[in-house]
């Protein structure tokens with residue numbers, strides 16, 4: 717039986733980012749990623765140095781853990797990573813949806829999968845210049861096409877600096893019909909270093925003032941709420 721590489725499964729917590737911010741959720745974090753973002757806050761699910769901390773699990777075993785953590789009460793499951801799109805989450809989504817659970821997935825938009833269409837929410841998060849990655853917009857368009865059957869699709873862009881902001885405006889112009897969420901980047905990703913809510917708020921204020929100052933009314937601007945509450949702590 718094929719197995720999934722799983723870095724961690726945790727919750728219930730709240731979704732800290734983007735369109736579902738504040739919503740109670742259980743996270744399934746896939747191990748492995750085709751990108752290496754300079755500021756990735758989840759390197760324990762990316763770098764193969766951490767590979768021996770990942771579990772090889774069947775979809776049934778992942779589903780059993782989700783059910784246990786949620787006490788069998790249906791909620792939204794957030795599939796993140798790493799890049800979950802390099803694996804097959806179709807069977808998990810099918811099992812969970814049959815039991816009334818909803819599924820959201822976060823991916824950078826570099827790999828399209830058929831199962832995107834079975835999601836309730838597909839979050840595509842293309843990477844700005846500060847990440848050091850280059851977006852393949854054809855692959856991104858393939859992801860949008862694969863997600864046509866999803867309940868909702870949104871774009872979420874992390875902004876660290878002026879160059880990222882300019883890039884986000886161009887990305888938005890490419891996809892004007894895709895609801896857009898902006899979040900300030902968190903430069904401190906070491907889980908042992910505390911991040912104060914005030915630091916998050918300062919970066920959020922910078923981004924809010926840029927957007928409103930420019931009269932750009934398309935995006936919603938949100939902080940990483942979990943970082944305000946818990947800093948870089950894992951498993952929340």
Ligand SMILES: C[S@@+](CC[C@H](N)C(=O)[O-])C[C@H]1O[C@@H](n2cnc3c(N)ncnc32)[C@H](O)[C@@H]1O
Nearest residue numbers: 755756757758797798799822823824841901902
């Ligand atoms: C860890 S990634 C995993 C999913 C997928 N690989 C992706 O990047 O969309 C989840 C989200 O966290 C964001 N993120 C990662 N590191 C960040 C940081 N240092 N500050 C703010 N957001 C960050 C990513 O841009 C993405 O939207």
Ligand SMILES: Nc1nc2[nH]cc(C(=O)O)c2c(=O)[nH]1
Nearest residue numbers: 729730731732733796942952
């Ligand atoms: N609470 C909480 N919200 C999140 N939203 C996106 C996350 C991620 O790392 O993908 C994340 C996370 O790790 N925790």
Ligand code: SF4
Nearest residue numbers: 749751752753756798
């Ligand atoms: S694409 Fe996502 S998981 Fe992969 S390195 Fe970038 S932020 Fe981290």
Ligand SMILES: [Mg+2]
Nearest residue numbers: 757758796942
């Ligand atoms: Mg995170």
